[in-house]
Amino acid sequence: MVTVVALVVAALGGVAAWRGWFSEPSVPSAPDAAPASVTDVVTGLRAPWGLAFQPDGTALVTERDTAKILTVQGNSARELTVVDEAAPAGEGGLLGIATAGDWVYVYYTAAGDNRIARFHPDQPDARETIFTGIPKAGNHNGGRIAFGPDGMLYVGTGDAGERDAAQDRGSLGGKILRLTPEGAPAPGNPFGATPVYSYGHRNVQGLAWDASGAMFASEFGQNTYDELNRIEPGRNYGWPEAEGTSTDPAFTNPIATWRTADASPSGIAVGPDGKVWMACLRGERLYTIGTDGAGAQTLLRGEHGRLRHVAAAPDGSMWVLTSNHDGRGDPAPGDDRILRITL
Template identity: 55%
Template sequence: MSPSVLASRQGRAGPRRDGRARVRRLILIGTALAMAGVGMVSCGGGSEPSAAPAAASGPATPGPATAEATGAGKTAPGAPPAVRTVVTGLAAPWDVAFLPSGEALISERDSGRVLRLPAGGGRAIEVTRLPGVVHRGESGLLGLAVSPAFATDRFVYAYYTSATDNRIVRFRLSGNRAEPPTPILTGLADAAVHNGGRIRFGPDGLLYAGVGDAGVRSRAQDRASLNGKILRMRPDGGVPPDNPFPGSLVYSLGHRNVQGLAWDSAGRLWASEFGQNRLDEINLIVPGGNYGWPDVEGTGDTDGGRLRNPLVTWSTAEASPSGIAIRGDTLYVAALRGQRLWELDLAGAAGRPRALLTGELGRLRAAVAAPDGSVWLLTNNTDGRGTPKPGDDRILALH
């Protein structure tokens, strides 16, 4: 199904995945990116794109542009992407984080293992099996991040589900030996679904975490809850003094299930988010921004500027986005149900997203920018929802 334009209309229509809430109508906008954002929204359908006023609320309104049509599931004209296999035989890998040496750490969701992969590829070696990891449904060992000061502090961070909560821990890694982990944040509500789990250090040296609503939609708008949010914290888990809500780790709210975080060259934070049953999202995150869930899925009335619209949407069949990566001026979005890699231009006249590798690799859990300039792709065909092929799961490098 190709992305399309629908007439903009205030109000709500259509069931969400649980059949209880309704979705605002959408508007597809192709725009040039400006310093504060981009106004491009795409969704499933069959009509051709056209220029329209930007729907996204933000500090600046970019000028309209016409998006060039590229059918979903088809690669735009040009040479096919060059992909090489980095490692095979993984079990439900969820994230990758790179050490300063170029070596990679890999998390396995169900087993709770952290593996270390040599910089030149080869065999992945277990360095720890984090104690207390509990897997049920979508939960388990999820995100990894390496301290920006790893050369001196040796800290690796992990987001995982325990018997009582979702939590973020850190542990010191020396060679292939990991010390016992120490929690820096506990008490995040967990569930079999909507756990979020992506953690990344930003350009400011602070740790950001995407936390899902854990199946309780009201948490996303409750500022007293850390669920349904993007969090921003010091490396020790403390609250930065310049967070948008004093004394709180909350950086943005109104999220259902954020699973991708990445910064562009201008220092802007982008996030991917699972929708309910209609639309998945790419959002440009601003401090204190409210992204609408559960009141809005997709794009709609911003309620006088209180809510921020997503900048790109897809039908859930085309995406179900997880980890994202930025290389140069290009944003890559790994799609689970969509079984493809979406590519978005973040500079100049932003056209319609194009799909790469559709159906070739199966479910894609993450896209991660590698030190050598490639983008690593994690397949997730052994996660209970895919169809494993010989050698799955694997990591591949897109050059």
């Protein structure tokens, strides 16, 4: 019997996965929400990854594999620039994008690392690199960036396949980082003069805040459970020792978990309804869930394939990026696209 259990543990990826397989209280099958209005904003994109809005309402979209930044106005998209420094491969490439004042920030995979640059929209080719050294790999590159209510830049990174890096506070892998707009460690960070804000993450690709200023992050699990976490400074979220919830008091547990086949979450946003919206790749659906982790509902269950990101638009609608050209999807005519949802 011991040998059989040991084989099961090994097949599931270790002790953390074994604990989750037998005891995890995951979110039950979320019922479908009331029908929403879903329309195309633009079509014909290639693996769009990041989405941000400028003060005038113009949307900026990154394409992971072409390394293009596109502007979207009305129902048309045009190329703003190509980030030539990006080196797309596997899950790496041109990833997250964020705006602050008259600056645009991008996270991308370069030849030797993941890094962040910024530029003025009227000079998109005059980019200033502000942060380097984030570990890169064929997968687990993280990539989401967003400005918090405090005006600081938050960065979700992945463990780049080096599991133990997530628990090493001297590594930038498997972390949420907090930076000044100039790229320095932000004042008040929990571990002194380091950008590390939280650790013990596997692959963070979603960051959002609610109206109270509470921070949330989505995280890819390995074999068993994906997570939605409420992020607090200095906390350890367990990877690789825990996947999902844990009884170890050293780790902060997620507010909700999903089987990986039902989620594989990437981008998140807090919508005008006050709920967390979570775009899912493998699960091919969009969840909404309360900030306490309760009341999950499902939108777009399989209708549009893999979903990479969701963002709140200035007009109160929610925009969703599909990701069917990312090498793991089944593109339909017109893919990839930006969807506009109104409730």
